[in-house]
Amino acid sequence: MNxxxxxxxxxxxxxxxxxxxxxxxxxxxxxxxxxxIENHFTHVQYWGQLYAxxxxxxxxxxxxxxxxxxxxxxxxxxxxxxxxxPKPKRKYKLLSLITTFxxxxxxxxxxxxxxxxLEENHPERCTLxxxxxxxxxxxxxxxxxxxxxARGQLIQQPDGCVVINPNxxxxxxxxxxxxxxxxxIRQPQQRWNTNLLTRQDYNYSMDILDSxxxxxxxxxxxxxxEKSGSVAxxxxxxxxxxxxxxxxxTPDAGFLYVGxxxxxxxxxxxx
Amino acid sequence: xxxxxxxxxxxIAATENVxxxxxxxxxxxxxxxxxxxxxxxxxxxxxxxxxxHKILSQxxxxxxxQFEQYSWAVKxxxxxxxxxxxxxxxxxxxxxxxxxxxDEMFRLIASKNQKLDELGEEEQELDLEEDxxxxxxxxxxxxxxxxxxxxxxxxxSECYALYIALNMLAIKEPVATVRFFGKIYGTKANYYxxxxxxxxxxxxxxxxxxxxxxxxxxGEDMEEGRAQEAEEQKEIMGEGEMREDKPKExxxxxxxxxxxxxxxPTPPVPVERPGQGVNKKVYWVCSQPGEPWVCLPDVTPQQxxxxxxxxxxxxxxxxxxxxxxxxxxxxxxxxxxxxxxRLAAATxxxxxxxxxxxxxxxxxxxxxxxxxxxMEFNPNPFYQxxxxxxxxxxxxxxxxxxxxxxxxxxxxxxxxxxxxxQEEGLxxxxxxxxxxxxPESGPSLFSPLAEDARxxxxxxxxxxxxxxxxxxxxxxxxxxxxxxxxxxxxxTGKRSECMYVGWGLKAQIPNWSPLQLPRPQDEYPxxxxxxxxxxxxxxxxxAYRIAHLPPPPPPELPGEGEGFxxxxxxxD
Numbered sequence: 001m002n003x004x005x006x007x008x009x010x011x012x013x014x015x016x017x018x019x020x021x022x023x024x025x026x027x028x029x030x031x032x033x034x035x036x037i038e039n040h041f042t043h044v045q046y047w048g049q050l051y052a053x054x055x056x057x058x059x060x061x062x063x064x065x066x067x068x069x070x071x072x073x074x075x076x077x078x079x080x081x082x083x084x085x086p087k088p089k090r091k092y093k094l095l096s097l098i099t100t101f102x103x104x105x106x107x108x109x110x111x112x113x114x115x116x117x118l119e120e121n122h123p124e125r126c127t128l129x130x131x132x133x134x135x136x137x138x139x140x141x142x143x144x145x146x147x148x149x150a151r152g153q154l155i156q157q158p159d160g161c162v163v164i165n166p167n168x169x170x171x172x173x174x175x176x177x178x179x180x181x182x183x184x185i186r187q188p189q190q191r192w193n194t195n196l197l198t199r200q201d202y203n204y205s206m207d208i209l210d211s212x213x214x215x216x217x218x219x220x221x222x223x224x225x226e227k228s229g230s231v232a233x234x235x236x237x238x239x240x241x242x243x244x245x246x247x248x249x250t251p252d253a254g255f256l257y258v259g260x261x262x263x264x265x266x267x268x269x270x271x
Numbered sequence: 272x273x274x275x276x277x278x279x280x281x282x283i284a285a286t287e288n289v290x291x292x293x294x295x296x297x298x299x300x301x302x303x304x305x306x307x308x309x310x311x312x313x314x315x316x317x318x319x320x321x322x323x324h325k326i327l328s329q330x331x332x333x334x335x336x337q338f339e340q341y342s343w344a345v346k347x348x349x350x351x352x353x354x355x356x357x358x359x360x361x362x363x364x365x366x367x368x369x370x371x372x373x374d375e376m377f378r379l380i381a382s383k384n385q386k387l388d389e390l391g392e393e394e395q396e397l398d399l400e401e402d403x404x405x406x407x408x409x410x411x412x413x414x415x416x417x418x419x420x421x422x423x424x425x426x427x428s429e430c431y432a433l434y435i436a437l438n439m440l441a442i443k444e445p446v447a448t449v450r451f452f453g454k455i456y457g458t459k460a461n462y463y464x465x466x467x468x469x470x471x472x473x474x475x476x477x478x479x480x481x482x483x484x485x486x487x488x489x490g491e492d493m494e495e496g497r498a499q500e501a502e503e504q505k506e507i508m509g510e511g512e513m514r515e516d517k518p519k520e521x522x523x524x525x526x527x528x529x530x531x532x533x534x535x536p537t538p539p540v541p542v543e544r545p546g547q548g549v550n551k552k553v554y555w556v557c558s559q560p561g562e563p564w565v566c567l568p569d570v571t572p573q574q575x576x577x578x579x580x581x582x583x584x585x586x587x588x589x590x591x592x593x594x595x596x597x598x599x600x601x602x603x604x605x606x607x608x609x610x611x612x613r614l615a616a617a618t619x620x621x622x623x624x625x626x627x628x629x630x631x632x633x634x635x636x637x638x639x640x641x642x643x644x645x646m647e648f649n650p651n652p653f654y655q656x657x658x659x660x661x662x663x664x665x666x667x668x669x670x671x672x673x674x675x676x677x678x679x680x681x682x683x684x685x686x687x688x689x690x691x692x693q694e695e696g697l698x699x700x701x702x703x704x705x706x707x708x709x710p711e712s713g714p715s716l717f718s719p720l721a722e723d724a725r726x727x728x729x730x731x732x733x734x735x736x737x738x739x740x741x742x743x744x745x746x747x748x749x750x751x752x753x754x755x756x757x758x759x760x761x762x763t764g765k766r767s768e769c770m771y772v773g774w775g776l777k778a779q780i781p782n783w784s785p786l787q788l789p790r791p792q793d794e795y796p797x798x799x800x801x802x803x804x805x806x807x808x809x810x811x812x813x814a815y816r817i818a819h820l821p822p823p824p825p826p827e828l829p830g831e832g833e834g835f836x837x838x839x840x841x842x843d
Contacts, residue, residue: 011426011427011428012426014425014426014772016755016756016772016773016774017418017423017424017425017453017454017756017758017770017771017772017773018422018423019418019419019422019423019424019425019426020422021419021420021421021422021737021738023737023738023739023740023741024422027740051733051750051752053729053730053733056735098781100780100781101729102729102752157336165337166332166333166337167331167337167340173365205339205340219458222456222457222458224456224459224460224461226461227428228365228366228368228369228370229365229366230365230366235456237584237774240755240773240774240776241755259755260752260755260778262778262780264782265781265782265783266582266776266779266782266783269581269582269583269783269785270582270583270584270776271458271584
């Protein structure tokens, strides 16, 4: 969510009963605006909150040019110092999925992860991982699977750069009821023409991203229209706590993750 | 050059001019732009005029970057149907349905309030009685304010309508107290949950109904079952007799007796009566404020046991089928009720001393040993609040459960299965009875959260202070890691409340694993007759034949008949 619009969005954001307090919004706007100036970002978004035992992590995203490849993630526990998250390694991304215990709240903490799928005496069966790396990997996992935007919110310019559409008008009410109108914010994993040609009214600048209706199993996104059909909410079952909202016919849209950073593996049983 | 645009007659004149001329070229170009498209009948000239007009009148920033979109938007506007052409077609905004419901609710509440006002003016002396009748509705708006301070809660738009809806529930239904329990998400619709106590008359009526339905009903079922079994046995016997009567038909080989199942269903754990244990509170749900509240049925221990073994999302439809293993009796309304019972047992927390046994006004002699599981408790009038430091203590010794622990049996008060067994045993025979059940016991009421089971080595609740910058108005909030979405707040004063907003799923670490299917039973005892063994080879058969050859005939034959007889015997 755009940091400068948090005050307008606070009535719409409700993630599992969590709402933004005035103090949180004030702190975020102050510190993130400073962060934006220091790093020359064109956009700064509040990404969410990861529950930890001692102090919760707050995550922010800075975007310079390209809204997909130029994303930088920052974390903080006290809103005074925002640390840049390291690049997630593939190894840690896998390990963070099997780590069950909650975050501690100390990024320098070293944790041991036991990979039970490996045999005894395998050198990588028990691996050390810094909590900072785990955080980066978890956020990267969530981003890949559950960061979404409404169709048209991100557009590709002729030079290939994907930018946040400044003249976005929002989805219409019938469009907002279709999962097809919501796209993953990630490098498209499907062929470009698949994404383009599954729509009748395809648009070269908008339909570059994967739509979420192809996620498996169907039903892993719960779409509900609330406030008498004027706001669409999308909740991910895989990442409980990931909520996307879009106010129909307005440019107001955004996602927020508030949760423990654990993937819910029970989704096939839940439906 | 002075005149760059020409009028229509000039165009005609210009086309006849053959000399190269700037005006002529312009006219040619304009004519080209004015060519109508065969598909839409539109011309590019008009379109460009519209686009330029729109851009100049609306003056958007950075038009050049979004020029294509602008052009597209202009085209789309042309295709918007003009409903004015039809007679007075008015498209109602989508909010209409909701507004109708809310309006009805607001009218009801307003009329009720008016009536109460009139009554109050007339009979001010009889106010006491009125107070007794009036149901108590927990002030959701105030509690929500504190929740919002702490970073949880509901949006204001939802909260107010919901508060009015709770009042409607209090007016329409026979309830004594109403409290907002929380919100449970479903894949198609969400549930708002109200937790109520029934009025004394309604509770009595339900208890009577429960006793009428339960006691004789179960007996009948059992008798019917027995009668059926007896009939079946008779039928089997009858068939056997019939076969014996017909000796002419080939007699079928004698079958071994049909195995009789010795399995007896364990007696079902009795349901706790309304107003007791897990059924102490009655829950009402609706999916939109303003919709009629639906009462959820009482929960049975079996449902609780199954609900603990399964993981399932709500759909938002109360009559949806619940397909789980082990099978769940009932529809989603029963499942929701079971989950609510589990939630209420696990997440109802309050600061120590907030509630107390009895009325709290007098020091009563309470025998904790006897019925602590089902003791009445009430808000403590002498509760003074704790300091923030105490409430935020990571050991959580100042927070206690006020939800009754549900035993493995699915009840809050342990039921002794052997009590019934002994009676049955006397009737039939003194068989080897089931081993005497060990009474289950859970943590008593008002046990501190510090004694909660740990989640993966961590505490089940995380305390947080609501504000770091303004500690003088901060309050303590704790959230559950076991039931994500369950929160409770307590101020340093006398306010405390808990709420649940979430999917109604327990966090199971590392993840939920479905119950294993039971092992298939043996169809028959495995013995030498049914064992598989290798076929004999030719050599084996040969050896067998030689070994079993008839003994060589004796050298002297006393008589042919006898010899034949002997041979026959041998062959047999």
